[in-house]
Amino acid sequence: MMNVISDKVVSRLSQYRRLLSQLNQQEIKHVFSHRMAEEMGVTATQVRRDLMVLGFSGSPTKGYHVEDLRVKITQFLDGHERQLACICGIGNLGRAVMGYFSGRGVSVDVCAAFDVDPAKVGRAIVGRRCYHIDELESVCKELKLSVGIISTPADTAQSVAEKMIQADIKGILNFAPVVLKLPSDIYVQNMDVSLALETVAFFASQKRQS
Amino acid sequence: MMNVISDKVVSRLSQYRRLLSQLNQQEIKHVFSHRMAEEMGVTATQVRRDLMVLGFSGSPTKGYHVEDLRVKITQFLDGHERQLACICGIGNLGRAVMGYFSGRGVSVDVCAAFDVDPAKVGRAIVGRRCYHIDELESVCKELKLSVGIISTPADTAQSVAEKMIQADIKGILNFAPVVLKLPSDIYVQNMDVSLALETVAFFASQKRQS
């Protein structure tokens, strides 16, 4: 049985990697868990514990070797091949998300865009070609995509998700404010902006009384 | 000591409310915890446990009264007054977020926008006036905003956050891929898109092998 790893740990590993890249640019060679913890707003124990899953060793006197650790995390997260993703729904949000990933060296490449609007189909959006949603299955299978991003309106999200599954996509990042009903072997992460904002508003108003 | 409530519960309550609004539109008067659970992809026990914090009672035979419950959740989440928020950084993402909240009846109103770009300052963005960031403190204090949204590039997020705190903002929704270093009495929720996408990619590639 494959050792199961929690999504929180994966997310933090990804953050460690980002931090290590920055340290690398500053030509910092070694870093202690305390330093990493402080930069990331977690405890040093948590950093060390997260790194355990990598089987990577630091030195008690120098700390962790920045570049080696970065490489190790990358190997762990990305496996062998670079991850490819597609995005469905090219509104403001879709464009913003593509902008995130076209520029800097993120490990995931959003390499295809889909929409139903004839004004967008066929043209390039943020440097990537925009296809009609009907082409999703053929394009995704050809490029062997495994990740899909849904940035469509709520009422089409479920059907888009089902099309993605048809196209052999195994993980979905969903911005639409709906709960997708999908087979359990598909990994779904929801990014529900209005939900998040309401949560923040709740705690903000609670802090106000004190 | 005020009974502390977790952010997960708050977020789910907000989701229940959204579901109840939909049921209301379908003229459904009563609903069982099982039904709500199924629609939201959680267990019925969790629904009932979450509702415990409201002190709201359902009937063993009819379930929960949809409209009453919706009102109760709204009272709990919003308190008395309607929540007001501002947003800093009006790129694609900023516009997308404003679009979310201008339209339908979300409980939080994004009522002011800020940027540094002279081409945007003074104009209206998605129906809201865009101010220069230097006006943040005066505008926020005047309108008594308690929530801020950061959709600026990473390198300006920290300074924007500090300006928000100067303006008496108590909760921040942060889209920038940085860890904000702020006093502990400020509630911060991060929505880090690239982090989320990398997490999805990891699990997607894991599912691929099986």
Added chain:
DNA sequence: TTGCCGCTGTTATATAATTCACAAAGTTAC
């Protein structure tokens, strides 16, 4: 050398979140 110091790696413990299990209560069937 020897004794300390600070950090890592890891086990043990504590806290948080979820699920289980079941008593209490209203409905229906008869």
Added chain:
DNA sequence: GTAACTTTGTGAATTATATAACAGCGGCAA
């Protein structure tokens, strides 16, 4: 009326997550 059924509300158990505690190690000072 009462037995059977269904669902709520909630203590208890379980699982997940984070923190604390500490052994082990390498370097440094004297």
